[in-house]
Amino acid sequence: MNIIKVKNYDEMSRKAAEMIIEKVRRTPSINLGLATGGTPVGLYGQLVQDHQKNGTSYKKVQTFNLDEYIGLSYDNPNSYRYFMNEQLFNFIDICPGNTHVPLGNTKDPQQECADYEALLKKHGGVDLQILGIGSNGHIGFNEPGTSFQSETHIIELTESTREANARFFNSMDEVPTHAITMGIASIMRSKEILLLISGEKKSDALTQLLQGEVNENFPASILKTHPCVTIIADEAALGKVAG
Numbered sequence: 305m306n307i308i309k310v311k312n313y314d315e316m317s318r319k320a321a322e323m324i325i326e327k328v329r330r331t332p333s334i335n336l337g338l339a340t341g342g343t344p345v346g347l348y349g350q351l352v353q354d355h356q357k358n359g360t361s362y363k364k365v366q367t368f369n370l371d372e373y374i375g376l377s378y379d380n381p382n383s384y385r386y387f388m389n390e391q392l393f394n395f396i397d398i399c400p401g402n403t404h405v406p407l408g409n410t411k412d413p414q415q416e417c418a419d420y421e422a423l424l425k426k427h428g429g430v431d432l433q434i435l436g437i438g439s440n441g442h443i444g445f446n447e448p449g450t451s452f453q454s455e456t457h458i459i460e461l462t463e464s465t466r467e468a469n470a471r472f473f474n475s476m477d478e479v480p481t482h483a484i485t486m487g488i489a490s491i492m493r494s495k496e497i498l499l500l501i502s503g504e505k506k507s508d509a510l511t512q513l514l515q516g517e518v519n520e521n522f523p524a525s526i527l528k529t530h531p532c533v534t535i536i537a538d539e540a541a542l543g544k545v546a547g
């Protein structure tokens with residue numbers, strides 16, 4: 305894994321944006337894998353700014369989001385579809401039909417998982433996957449204990465993940481208990497992965513990732529076996545990493 309050390313969240317966001325913009329310009333029909341949560345908000349802001357200033361075009365880009373809460377419809381402000389529209393899609397020239405997020409309010413989540421995995425394969429998979437990391441090492445919503453062989457599936461969220469994400473909801477009761485997430489195997493099929501880590505809260509997770517063993521109890525550890533992973537981490541996140 306290649307590690308790029310940056311000063312803070314803003315520099316992480318700018319560096320990540322530079323890498324993505326360069327790739328979109330070089331390969332206009334790139335398949336991007338996208339993440340939600342607090343980590344990529346600055347990155348998406350940078351992509352929007354660049355699109356408005358320099359005209360980088362996303363007309364031929366396809367995007368595939370990692371996950372979605374079960375039970376939330378696309379127009380619920382806490383759904384990841386809504387998040388993506390508000391943070392990125394509404395402000396660039398991407399075709400709405402080229403943006404893919406699992407359906408959270410489907411009657412048949414199991415079928416939705418199968419359909420989403422099939423869609424990924426139909427499009428030839430993800431070229432560049434953006435990832436954040438949960439404090440417990442989750443990537444996408446793959447919680448500790450998820451099989452490394454997993455494809456898109458339904459996951460029961462841990463209490464710690466629900467608590468961490470409760471900041472976006474009015475109360476803990478509103479935080480969904482389940483989600484649809486790309487599996488670990490689905491993520492690992494991406495040709496390239498860009499993992500963003502910022503802040504002291506992620507310091508233990510980054511230390512575990514760099515110094516711990518590859519183990520299903522820490523899902524992100526599998527990234528060590530991927531041939532093309534770049535981590536952009538800021539000083540606060542790197543705080544506890546030796547050397």
Ligand SMILES: O=P(O)(O)OC[C@H]1O[C@](O)(CO)[C@@H](O)[C@@H]1O
Nearest residue numbers: 340341342343436437438444445
């Ligand atoms: O960026 P945050 O809000 O710390 O979340 C960490 C990770 O957890 C998730 O929110 C759950 O999927 C990811 O989208 C994100 O990468």
